[in-house]
Amino acid sequence: xxxxxxxxxxxxxxxxxxxxxxxxxxxxxxxxxxxxxxxxxxxxxxxxxxxxxxxxxxxxxxxxxxxxxxxxxxxxxxxxxxxxxxxxxxxxxxxxxxxxxxxxxxxxxxxxxxxxxxxxxxxxxxxxxxxxxxxxxxxxxxxxxxxxxxxxxxxxxxxxxxxxxxxxxxxxxxxxxxxxxxxxxxxxxxxxxxxxxxxxxxxxxxxxxxxxxxxxxxxxxxxxxxxxxxxxxxxxxxxxxxxxxxxxxxxxxxxxxxxxxxxxxxxxxxxxxxxxxxxxxxxxxxxxxxxxxxxxxxxxxxxxxxxxxxxxxxxxxxxxxxxxxxxxxxxxxxxxxxxxxxxxxxxxxxxxxxxxxxxxxxxxxxxxxxxxxxxxxxxxxxxxxxxxxxxxxxxxxxxxxxxxxxxxxxxxxxxxxxxxxxxxx
Amino acid sequence: xxxxxxxxxxxxxxxxxxxxxxxxxxxxxxxxxxxxxxxxxxxxxxxxxxxxxxxxxxxxxxxxxxxxxxxxxxxxxxxxxxxxxxxxxxxxxxxxxxxxxxxxxxxxxxxxxxxxxxxxxxxxxxxxxxxxxxxxxxxxxxxxxxxxxxxxxxxxxxxxxxxxxxxxxxxxxxxxxxxxxxxxxxxxxxxxxxxxxxxxxxxxxxxxxxxxxxxxxxxxxxxxxxxxxxxxxxxxxxxxxxxxxxxxxx
Numbered sequence: 001x002x003x004x005x006x007x008x009x010x011x012x013x014x015x016x017x018x019x020x021x022x023x024x025x026x027x028x029x030x031x032x033x034x035x036x037x038x039x040x041x042x043x044x045x046x047x048x049x050x051x052x053x054x055x056x057x058x059x060x061x062x063x064x065x066x067x068x069x070x071x072x073x074x075x076x077x078x079x080x081x082x083x084x085x086x087x088x089x090x091x092x093x094x095x096x097x098x099x100x101x102x103x104x105x106x107x108x109x110x111x112x113x114x115x116x117x118x119x120x121x122x123x124x125x126x127x128x129x130x131x132x133x134x135x136x137x138x139x140x141x142x143x144x145x146x147x148x149x150x151x152x153x154x155x156x157x158x159x160x161x162x163x164x165x166x167x168x169x170x171x172x173x174x175x176x177x178x179x180x181x182x183x184x185x186x187x188x189x190x191x192x193x194x195x196x197x198x199x200x201x202x203x204x205x206x207x208x209x210x211x212x213x214x215x216x217x218x219x220x221x222x223x224x225x226x227x228x229x230x231x232x233x234x235x236x237x238x239x240x241x242x243x244x245x246x247x248x249x250x251x252x253x254x255x256x257x258x259x260x261x262x263x264x265x266x267x268x269x270x271x272x273x274x275x276x277x278x279x280x281x282x283x284x285x286x287x288x289x290x291x292x293x294x295x296x297x298x299x300x301x302x303x304x305x306x307x308x309x310x311x312x313x314x315x316x317x318x319x320x321x322x323x324x325x326x327x328x329x330x331x332x333x334x335x336x337x338x339x340x341x342x343x344x345x346x347x348x349x350x351x352x353x354x355x356x357x358x359x360x361x362x363x364x365x366x367x368x369x370x371x372x373x374x375x376x377x378x379x380x381x382x383x384x385x386x387x388x389x390x391x392x393x394x395x396x397x398x399x400x401x402x403x404x405x406x407x408x409x410x411x412x413x414x415x416x417x418x419x420x421x422x423x424x425x
Numbered sequence: 426x427x428x429x430x431x432x433x434x435x436x437x438x439x440x441x442x443x444x445x446x447x448x449x450x451x452x453x454x455x456x457x458x459x460x461x462x463x464x465x466x467x468x469x470x471x472x473x474x475x476x477x478x479x480x481x482x483x484x485x486x487x488x489x490x491x492x493x494x495x496x497x498x499x500x501x502x503x504x505x506x507x508x509x510x511x512x513x514x515x516x517x518x519x520x521x522x523x524x525x526x527x528x529x530x531x532x533x534x535x536x537x538x539x540x541x542x543x544x545x546x547x548x549x550x551x552x553x554x555x556x557x558x559x560x561x562x563x564x565x566x567x568x569x570x571x572x573x574x575x576x577x578x579x580x581x582x583x584x585x586x587x588x589x590x591x592x593x594x595x596x597x598x599x600x601x602x603x604x605x606x607x608x609x610x611x612x613x614x615x616x617x618x619x620x621x622x623x624x625x626x627x628x629x630x631x632x633x634x635x636x637x638x639x640x641x642x643x644x645x646x647x648x649x650x651x652x653x654x655x656x657x658x659x660x661x662x663x664x665x666x667x668x669x670x671x672x673x674x675x
Contacts, residue, residue: 418497
């Protein structure tokens, strides 16, 4: 079926046939998981529209930007400091890595026992089925896990790739290393865009990204209400979309969604009844369109009230301190902010355990579901510590390990339903 | 009368009760579980129906029943049969689970095997087929083994190819069968250690008929296992009991 965007996709080198299959699969899936939800906020209409045209209008904007000499920088991880990209007049986009569809393509090269996120992202490039990858001038990777690190070497044979070294400890030496990495990234971005990063443009970028973070802080704070005014799936979607949408537009859309949720909370109106078990999900990120676990949880009658995840609280909890008048001061503030992300790649990572306990309390969660992708060793192993800590705090925990495929849905339902029976309000 | 249905991947179990258990039936699931359940229920009158097992969401809405997870159903059923029961092991067709009960009978902790047939009845069934024995004979075959060998893989697919190479090497079938049981028992033992074993331990599900598995588990856990008279219907019994409680609670 020819689409208004077909020509654009063709020009971007998209492999049209599998790409069409991918898009055709998304519609019914979205219908079942999202549109069938009852009592959704009207503000979700924007996000429905964005998903409905997922490879269309936003890609077109990025292409226009590129045609006018602008650069597009693609990332896979919340460690890449997007402020530097915006400051230099570039546009950062978080790439989707949440689809089963691209995994068999990736498995023709990568080891099968790589995590789904690594395989999915690699498969999108190898199969040429993601226009966001195709439109990007540079992919910026990072060293948050061994699997990704090695995958980026191979990805580099297919697309320009630059890798930032994320340290594994939170010591002073590590902070110095990271600051050096951010400074080196600044050089890379300046060279790519041909634009200098100045205190003024960096300050503007910091303010804009901080505003987007504040919008999400507001959205999540509203989810603390009983009953929760928005489903976990919808809130997750808003977060997922903001990884590739324009930051200014996201600020506006998320805030107007929050205005509506303010009214709902005032009226005591919820997306689920007040008696629904409230679940905090913690662990590996859920990249679009990975909605598998929240769908299982919410179909079983619970509501997800927060995600302690990179596509969740780690994305927006901390702001960059914007007050330094100098470029060096601002860059250091950027580096400091990112070092405060409590990713499982760090050792030790006690702060994440504190976060989970604090979030469970703040969001009145009845239980925590720890989620890790199969073969993600950092989150899987850290789950042992999470379990120990939550047991001490008296917070019920269910550990789930899965991937993007549907074959274990029956087992997942079984576990999740049994857990909900245990924590029932 | 209150009815509990456990729609499993291999068999469908039904229990009816009022003040005591009135009926207990096990049939093959086949390819149309809903149809099988309809047949099973036809002519029976009941005041409440609770459905558990993998087919619960398929069957319950069609037959006007409530659903409950197998974890809870097995916990309730086991506690009813043995008021001093604190742990339940269930090795079913599609998964195996270990449940720890709290003082009042609530589920305190549980573990289930991961996303594949390893360590389940299905695993034994596939292996029995490879060894050319009936599923009911594989336990006895293993108990007659004259030596110990080891099977490293717990994945059904990989274990099967391991078995094939053991056969090709001329290994005694009894020893291979024993190694397969060892693999499952080790897996279950790890799950038991995770939840923390507490006596009395009830061993339910179809695989509790298997004497070799039971013996190995008892050795590993250094504890006796209690096998109910009708181990396959413990989940359906739990469901029927929950139907009764729900009715009384109104």
